[in-house]
Amino acid sequence: xxxxxxxxxxxxxxxxxxxxxxxxxxxxxxxxxxxxxxxxxxxxxxxxxxxxxxxxxxxxxxxxxxxxxxxxxxxxxxxxxxxxxxxxxxxxxxxxxxxxxxxxxxxxxxxxxxxxxxxxxxxxxxxxxxxxxxxxxxxxxxxxxxxxxxxxxxxxxxxxxxxxxxxxxxxxxxxxxxxxxxxxxxxxxxxxxxxxxxxxxxxxxxxxxxxxxxxxxxxxxxxxxxxxxxxxxxxxxxxxxxxxxxxxxxxxxxxxxxxxxxxxxxxxxxxxxxxxxxxxxxxxxxxxxxxxxxxxxxxxxxxxxxxxxxxxxxxxxxxxxxxxxxxxxxxxxxxxxxxxxxxxxxxxxxxxxxxxxxxxxxxxxxxxxxxxxxxxxxxxxxxxxxxxxxxxxxxxxxxxxxxxxxxxxxxxxxxxxxxxxxxxxxxxxxxxxxx
Amino acid sequence: xxxxxxxxxxxxxxxxxxxxxxxxxxxxxxxxxxxxxxxxxxxxxxxxxxxxxxxxxxxxxxxxxxxxxxxxxxxxxxxxxxxxxxxxxxxxxxxxxxxxxxxxxxxxxxxxxxxxxxxxxxxxxxxxxxxxxxxxxxxxx
Numbered sequence: 061x062x063x064x065x066x067x068x069x070x071x072x073x074x075x076x077x078x079x080x081x082x083x084x085x086x087x088x089x090x091x092x093x094x095x096x097x098x099x100x101x102x103x104x105x106x107x108x109x110x111x112x113x114x115x116x117x118x119x120x121x122x123x124x125x126x127x128x129x130x131x132x133x134x135x136x137x138x139x140x141x142x143x144x145x146x147x148x149x150x151x152x153x154x155x156x157x158x159x160x161x162x163x164x165x166x167x168x169x170x171x172x173x174x175x176x177x178x179x180x181x182x183x184x185x186x187x188x189x190x191x192x193x194x195x196x197x198x199x200x201x202x203x204x205x206x207x208x209x210x211x212x213x214x215x216x217x218x219x220x221x222x223x224x225x226x227x228x229x230x231x232x233x234x235x236x237x238x239x240x241x242x243x244x245x246x247x248x249x250x251x252x253x254x255x256x257x258x259x260x261x262x263x264x265x266x267x268x269x270x271x272x273x274x275x276x277x278x279x280x281x282x283x284x285x286x287x288x289x290x291x292x293x294x295x296x297x298x299x300x301x302x303x304x305x306x307x308x309x310x311x312x313x314x315x316x317x318x319x320x321x322x323x324x325x326x327x328x329x330x331x332x333x334x335x336x337x338x339x340x341x342x343x344x345x346x347x348x349x350x351x352x353x354x355x356x357x358x359x360x361x362x363x364x365x366x367x368x369x370x371x372x373x374x375x376x377x378x379x380x381x382x383x384x385x386x387x388x389x390x391x392x393x394x395x396x397x398x399x400x401x402x403x404x405x406x407x408x409x410x411x412x413x414x415x416x417x418x419x420x421x422x423x424x425x426x427x428x429x430x431x432x433x434x435x436x437x438x439x440x441x442x443x444x445x446x447x448x449x450x451x452x453x454x455x456x457x458x459x460x461x462x463x464x465x466x467x468x469x470x471x472x473x474x475x476x477x478x479x480x481x482x483x484x485x486x487x488x489x490x491x492x493x494x495x
Numbered sequence: 496x497x498x499x500x501x502x503x504x505x506x507x508x509x510x511x512x513x514x515x516x517x518x519x520x521x522x523x524x525x526x527x528x529x530x531x532x533x534x535x536x537x538x539x540x541x542x543x544x545x546x547x548x549x550x551x552x553x554x555x556x557x558x559x560x561x562x563x564x565x566x567x568x569x570x571x572x573x574x575x576x577x578x579x580x581x582x583x584x585x586x587x588x589x590x591x592x593x594x595x596x597x598x599x600x601x602x603x604x605x606x607x608x609x610x611x612x613x614x615x616x617x618x619x620x621x622x623x624x625x626x627x628x629x630x631x632x633x634x635x636x
Contacts, residue, residue, distance in 0.1 A: 213526070215526075215535070217536075344536065344539045344540075345515070345540055416529060419526070419527060420527050424528055425564060428564075432499060
């Protein structure tokens with residue numbers, strides 16, 4: 061798998077499978093894909109690891125790099141952190157317990173629900189929302205692809221991002237600490253592995269958002285272990301592992317779960333990266349400043365729609381709705397003890413920086429010159445946005461020319477016009493009589 | 496001073512389907528130029544307000560964007576109907592928006608004061624029966 065810069069990405073291109081078609085071009089929310097020399101290229105600086113291209117590529121040339129299950133053998137002890145969306149993959153179960161026990165059966169010594177982390181984070185956000193003087197709406201930091209989308213396309217909204225860590229990070233801290241106390245072992249002996257529905261979270265472990273270092277050691281995709289868990293799901297144990305998260309924490313798995321937990325009266329939950337972009341645009345224009353909280357999920361349906369899940373997002377959401385009814389209905393503000401709120405790191409310890417990947421040049425005068433050239437080139441392009449040149453639109457093609465990455469004759473329509481002129485000249489030449 | 500970047504956006508009266516497209520394009524351009532977040536946000540708010548103003552209140556007009564090394568200049572010019580009392584229109588909460596506009600959530604009477612608040616320099620000229628010209632300048636850091 062290709063990796064051209066030192067910027068880590070879970071989403072990669074499998075060159076051997078890429079046909080060089082243009083399906084992925086149009087679906088990338090940050091215009092990060094180009095087709096050159098008959099194959100796709102991902103622009104590292106722009107890619108936000110949302111996984112949209114993985115979903116759209118019918119040749120499966122876009123892949124997510126995650127850890128293999130064997131990675132847990134690298135530690136004396138391994139803890140699984142199942143995303144609540146994992147529960148929705150098994151529509152025949154009546155409770156969460158079989159999933160937790162199945163994880164133990166495939167090699168994890170302990171299981172800690174990410175939904176418990178979500179409970180703690182729910183309480184923290186709810187308390188945060190009461191603080192005066194914060195921008196409105198506050199934007200959830202839970203979906204790493206949305207945070208990175210903001211860094212690339214809406215950097216002026218960075219101050220809106222709630223500075224509280226993601227549930228997986230909080231869950232990892234608690235899980236490791238509780239395990240070490242119980243078994244009296246050093247923290248480095250414990251490997252904490254997230255069972256992930258998406259590549260965005262894998263990337264967030266390697267390149268953390270708002271944190272110096274992630275507390276998670278690796279991410280194993282749902283797809284990777286689904287088949288291994290399946291045989292254990294139906295087994296009835298005499299002493300099953302009991303879930304201890306609330307209905308609120310578990311429902312973070314689907315869109316609006318987080319918003320319902322932290323601000324049911326005045327929040328907005330949007331799913332699907334293109335929809336999220338549109339609403340962020342409105343937040344940028346101050347059109348939604350009467351909202352208190354905004355939850356955006358890159359995947360349709362929320363985390364249940366992650367590209368590394370097995371079950372379709374509607375079925376999974378429905379399963380989670382049913383399963384979560386058996387959980388505690390106590391709100392996290394009561395369910396999570398106050399002592400928990402100071403015991404573990406809940407807040408960012410690093411700032412989120414804008415990602416200037418869209419900038420034409422570091423020097424603003426040069427950037428203006430490039431933009432002027434770009435506009436002049438764009439005027440001469442047909443405006444079909446056909447993608448034949450390998451850029452997603454005529455506008456991005458003009459941009460790619462001024463960036464020096466291609467030339468005007470890469471436009472097949474321009475080339476045809478040029479050929480026509482040349483052909484006419486040849487006819488003229490051929491018809492020229494000797495005097 | 497000659498501007499490096501010049502763009503014009505015609506805005507038709509009552510064209511809600513295209514409302515916001517000009518401000519989206521303006522934001523995209525400024526982002527590509529590397530304009531800082533603070534200025535970006537203020538231009539975003541003001542350009543959207545002024546564009547919506549043209550759609551809701553004017554008989555049609557155009558928005559003009561000019562960018563040079565000093566800053567961003569945003570000018571809105573329309574062909575009418577003109578504002579009879581500018582000081583009244585500049586008051587927060589004052590609105591003459593139609594029922595149609597209000598039902599769409601616009602016309603809360605915050606438009607002009609909001610523009611003035613967000614721009615570094617703000618100028619408005621209006622003549623009844625002729626039109627309104629709003630000029631906003633944003634300094635680059």
